[in-house]
Amino acid sequence: MKKRVVVTGLGVVAPNGINVNEFSEAIQQGVSGIQKINALSELNFSCQIAGLPIYKKEYLNNYFTSIEQRGLQASGLEYGVIAGMDAWRDAGLEVAQDGDPLWHAGVIFGTGILGTEKFREAIYKVDDGKVRRLGSTTVTQTMASGISAFLGGKIGCGNRVTTNSSACTTGTEAVMMAVEHIQRGNAEVMLAGSTSDSGPYVWGGFDAMRILPYEYNETPKQASRPMSADASGFVPGSGAGALVVESLEHALARGATIYAEIIGGAVNSGGQRQGGSMTAPNSIAVQRCIKEALIDADINADQIDAINGHLTATTKDPEEIRNWSEALERSGEDFPLINSVKSMTGHCLAASGSIECVATVLQLKEDFIFGNINCEQPHHEILKLIDTTQIPKKTQYQKSQIIAKASFGFGDVNACIIFKKYNR
Amino acid sequence: MEKKLLLTKLKAIVAPYVQNPKGLERLNEDTNFLRDLEINSANLVDVALDVEDEFGIEIDNDSMERMLTVKASIEVIEAKLAAK
Numbered sequence: 001m002k003k004r005v006v007v008t009g010l011g012v013v014a015p016n017g018i019n020v021n022e023f024s025e026a027i028q029q030g031v032s033g034i035q036k037i038n039a040l041s042e043l044n045f046s047c048q049i050a051g052l053p054i055y056k057k058e059y060l061n062n063y064f065t066s067i068e069q070r071g072l073q074a075s076g077l078e079y080g081v082i083a084g085m086d087a088w089r090d091a092g093l094e095v096a097q098d099g100d101p102l103w104h105a106g107v108i109f110g111t112g113i114l115g116t117e118k119f120r121e122a123i124y125k126v127d128d129g130k131v132r133r134l135g136s137t138t139v140t141q142t143m144a145s146g147i148s149a150f151l152g153g154k155i156g157c158g159n160r161v162t163t164n165s166s167a168c169t170t171g172t173e174a175v176m177m178a179v180e181h182i183q184r185g186n187a188e189v190m191l192a193g194s195t196s197d198s199g200p201y202v203w204g205g206f207d208a209m210r211i212l213p214y215e216y217n218e219t220p221k222q223a224s225r226p227m228s229a230d231a232s233g234f235v236p237g238s239g240a241g242a243l244v245v246e247s248l249e250h251a252l253a254r255g256a257t258i259y260a261e262i263i264g265g266a267v268n269s270g271g272q273r274q275g276g277s278m279t280a281p282n283s284i285a286v287q288r289c290i291k292e293a294l295i296d297a298d299i300n301a302d303q304i305d306a307i308n309g310h311l312t313a314t315t316k317d318p319e320e321i322r323n324w325s326e327a328l329e330r331s332g333e334d335f336p337l338i339n340s341v342k343s344m345t346g347h348c349l350a351a352s353g354s355i356e357c358v359a360t361v362l363q364l365k366e367d368f369i370f371g372n373i374n375c376e377q378p379h380h381e382i383l384k385l386i387d388t389t390q391i392p393k394k395t396q397y398q399k400s401q402i403i404a405k406a407s408f409g410f411g412d413v414n415a416c417i418i419f420k421k422y423n424r
Numbered sequence: 425m426e427k428k429l430l431l432t433k434l435k436a437i438v439a440p441y442v443q444n445p446k447g448l449e450r451l452n453e454d455t456n457f458l459r460d461l462e463i464n465s466a467n468l469v470d471v472a473l474d475v476e477d478e479f480g481i482e483i484d485n486d487s488m489e490r491m492l493t494v495k496a497s498i499e500v501i502e503a504k505l506a507a508k
Contacts, residue, residue, distance in 0.1 A: 067440050067467070132485075135473055136466045 002183040006422060008256040009091025009244030011083035011193070012358045015051030015237055015345045018059075019086060024362045027370040028395045032221035032344050034235050043200050047212035049220040051237030051346030052198050053079060071137055074115035079240035079351070080147040080195030081154070084109060087242035088155055088191060092256055096156025104250075106159030106187050107148045108178045109242070110170035110194035112350035115142035116201040147195050159187040167409030168310070169267075170194045171241055171353025176265045176415055178245040188250040193242030196351035203236040209279075211314060212236060224347075225374040226311040226340035227321070227382055227391055234312040237346030241354030243361065258422040259365045263402075264297025265417035266290075276412040281316070283323050289414040290327035290406065297418035301328035304336045304418075305400035306369050308360045310408045311340035312347045318381035320408070325385045335386035336404075337396070343373045353407035357417065360405045364421045371395045425505060430498055437474045441467045453495040468492070479505060 010020045015033025017023030026033070033051045040048040060069055063081050072078070084107070088095070096102050118141040125133055140146050145163040152161035160181060166173050171194035178192035196202065206212055213233040216223030225231040251258055268289045270282025294301060307324060311317050324338070325331045341356045342348075348355050363369055371394040378391050399421070406416040435451050442448045443462040447455065457463045463471070472488045475481070475497070481504035483491070491497045 070440065070470075133473060136469045 003185060004248035005179045005182050005262045006246055006248050006251050007243050007259045007262065007361050008246045008251050009087040009093070010259065010358050010361060011085070011087030011090060011242035012240070012355055013053045013079040013083045014239045014348070014355050015053055018053050018055050018082070020090065020358070020362070023358070024366060027341065027344060027359055027362070028368055030344065030371055030373045030395070032224070032373060034220040034223055034346050036217065036220050039200060040203070041217070045200070045204070045207050046210070046214040047207050047233070047236070048217040049223055049235060050198065050203060051235060051239070051348060053239050071135055072141065073117040073121060074141040074146065074197065075117065075199065075238065076111055076114045076195040076197035076240070077141060077146055077150060079238065080109060080111070080193065081150050083193060083195070083240035083242040084151040084191055085154060087193070087244050091244035091246070093189065093244065095154060101156045101158030103158040104188040105155065105157045105190070106181070107152045107155070107157055107161045107191045108164060108174045108181070109148040109151055109191065110164040110166070110174040110350055111144055111147055112165060112167060112170060112196060113202065114144055114146050114197060116197050116199055118142050120201060151191060155191065159190070165350070166413045167411055168347070168349055168352055169407045169409035169413045169415045170350040171355065172357060172405060172407035172415040172417055173267050174354060175243055175245065175262070175357050176267050176417055179262050179265065182245060182247050189244060189246045191242060192245050193240060193354040194351050195240035196238045196349040198238035202238070202349070206236055222374055224313050224343050226313040226343050226372065227317050227378050228313070228375045229377045229379045231313040231317060231379065234314055234342065235346035237342070237348035237352070239345065239348045239351045239355055241351060241356070241358045243354065243357055260361045261420045261422045263299070263418050263420045264293055265415070266292035266296055267415045268292065269414065270412040272412045278412070279410055280412070281319070281408050281414070282412055283319060285412065286320070286323040286408065286414050287327040289416050290324065290404070293404065293416035293418050299402060299418065301330060304328065304402050304404050306337040306339070306363065306403045308356055308403060308405045309338055309340050310406055312342055318379050321382045321385050331385055333387040333389060335390045337369050337390055337392055338386070339370055339372050339392060343375065353415065356407070357405055360403050360419050364400055364403060364419055367397060367399045369396045369398060369400065427498065430501060431494070433478055434475070434494060434497060434501070437478060438463065438471055441471060451494065453498070455494045457492055475501060481505060481508065
């Protein structure tokens with residue numbers, strides 16, 4: 001018998017809110033965090049807008065020592081530590097004092113690439129023959145696992161501490177890995193999440209692929225248009241999301257507030273076959289992933305009240321809707337409500353999955369289904385499959401029992417998690 | 425450079441890396457960076473780089489390895505300044 005797993009803490013650093021309260025308010029009000037980024041214009045980017053979390057440098061004093069802040073040039077490390085430590089505190093958990101680490105607590109915190117600004121600095125110094133001037137933190141700021149290492153050290157975790165990486169599936173996969181680790185009885189509490197650097201070195205490669213919108217440089221808040229008839233590419237974003245995932249018995253024993261239960265999920269790959277490629281999904285695999293998640297959660301497709309999609313605002317959105325519709329065998333008005341956080345944050349890449357898992361849990365906890373912005377006219381291919389009423393344009397305040405969340409990534413990888421309102 | 429001034433400058437350089445503030449209060453020539461100030465050993469390289477910037481000198485690897493105490497550090501700095 002698998003252990004039951006619940007969510008007891010949340011943390012988020014998103015373009016439209018740098019803590020959970022701000023973010024929850026923002027997604028309910030339809031606040032976009034997309035803005036013009038002057039550095040991108042100066043560097044001749046086609047897409048000169050992005051989603052960027054905004055806070056004052058002094059905010060870091062709550063999370064990093066002064067020595068840790070010296071030479072800190074890893075925005076993903078900042079976002080991840082803020083979100084991670086916020087989630088840990090939100091769960092009412094303590095950090096280890098002197099003596100034993102927390103043997104039953106671990107971290108799975110993913111990223112695509114970390115510390116790109118720091119790496120840039122290092123490359124210039126190395127090429128200039130000044131490797132000896134790099135200082136002691138080039139490695140820890142640029143190693144992918146820098147984020148899990150920082151969090152594991154701050155909390156004092158004695159269980160598994162690692163970083164996963166699976167492109168835009170990373171965050172959702174991290175949560176699922178944490179769930180499985182607890183289900184097997186290997187840990188009681190896991191801090192799960194993901195983070196993504198901001199800046200031209202992360203976003204440049206996507207700009208070069210011509211998959212970012214370039215028509216909205218002067219109207220950034222209208223740029224991210226998931227499911228819309230005139231969607232023309234994803235707006236790059238950044239940030240971090242974090243969830244404290246815990247065995248139900250451990251949460252109950254310490255009297256924790258339970259936000260939601262994770263009743264199942266699946267992670268798979270399309271093998272870059274059957275129409276799948278490095279950059280496109282194998283739809284058969286996507287549908288299989290969704291169906292496997294339902295089986296793992298032991299629910300029927302008609303029990304799903306809402307879907308938080310991957311839905312990036314590229315031409316692939318109609319295909320995603322078709323995959324959901326066929327996997328669930330639901331269409332028209334019978335299709336669950338569906339929404340995309342990316343309409344307000346842009347696509348936060350490796351961080352997207354965890355930020356969107358936070359949004360999904362908030363919808364269950366606070367009884368709302370947030371509205372999609374910039375989708376006044378849904379794509380005609382989508383409207384052939386589902387009724388327009390199932391794409392809320394305004395936030396609907398209602399209790400949901402089950403919400404499915406999926407993320408898909410380059411490399412043809414998929415992850416789907418089934419969240420459920422916690423019922424005693 | 426006068427030794428007292430040198431000591432003051434060195435104290436300011438190591439201060440941000442110190443994890444035992446009492447050790448910094450009692451800083452003298454015999455102070456050991458790791459034992460008395462509890463500076464993380466990885467940060468010794470940062471101390472050396474900050475010393476280079478402050479005094480406009482370059483510290484070779486052998487000298488850097490010797491810089492574990494205030495006394496040894498001052499000797500290294502004085503030698504490098506004299507060789508400038």
